[in-house]
Ligand SMILES: Cc1ncc(COP(=O)(O)OP(=O)(O)O)c(N)n1
């Protein structure tokens with residue numbers, strides 16, 4: 229099946245509100261189907277148990293499963309960190325952190341079609357991601373300290389408020405410690421898009437958990 233064009237990917241990114249990062253798991257296909265049915269717009273494979281990334285072959289196998297689920301639901305498939313893997317699987321999205329490959333170098337590897345996202349953790353980084361050429365979207369966080377990213381200091385909702393004040397047209401997402409109970413505070417701080425891990429991956433009913441988040445988003 230041919231992949232989405234760059235224009236199609238950017239249109240879907242514009243309307244995306246709920247972004248899920250998930251590790252590999254034995255029920256990955258069923259889990260992804262449930263989360264996507266609940267309203268997830270973008271799914272990223274992010275498997276860093278004990279901070280150790282997956283071997284490339286394992287990552288490819290898991291991404292093949294997620295690619296099928298995303299295609300079934302019209303969602304975007306995201307690869308974390310690795311431009312080579314994103315290019316190999318024709319991913320829609322490559323997500324980079326501040327210590328990963330710089331955006332222009334990753335762009336050389338993946339070409340013009342996929343979108344690139346960038347993590348930011350303070351106002352200087354967020355402003356750069358909002359105004360400079362390069363990233364197509366950015367994330368601000370963590371909103372709360374989170375065991376999913378141990379040791380990462382949380383700038384909290386102050387960074388969300390600052391990002392909202394930029395008034396950028398570039399899509400941006402709040403991340404870190406967000407669940408259905410905390411989401412109203414994140415929205416009140418000015419975000420309209422969120423990324424979650426545990427709020428869906430640890431839910432007994434991933435579809436219901438995704439719905440509980442999606443129903444609060446604009
Ligand atoms: C959508 C999204 N936002 C932020 C991150 C975190 O990226 P990074 O800081 O590179 O940390 P790791 O996830 O690579 O451990 C993300 N992966 N996805």
Ligand SMILES: Cc1nc(C(=O)O)sc1CCOP(=O)(O)O
Nearest residue numbers: 369370374376404405424425426
């Ligand atoms: C992967 C990641 N990146 C963050 C950042 O601030 O860039 S916070 C985070 C973990 C988010 O997991 P949860 O929803 O379980 O708290």
Ligand SMILES: [Mg+2]
Nearest residue numbers: 309324325328
């Ligand atoms: Mg990274």
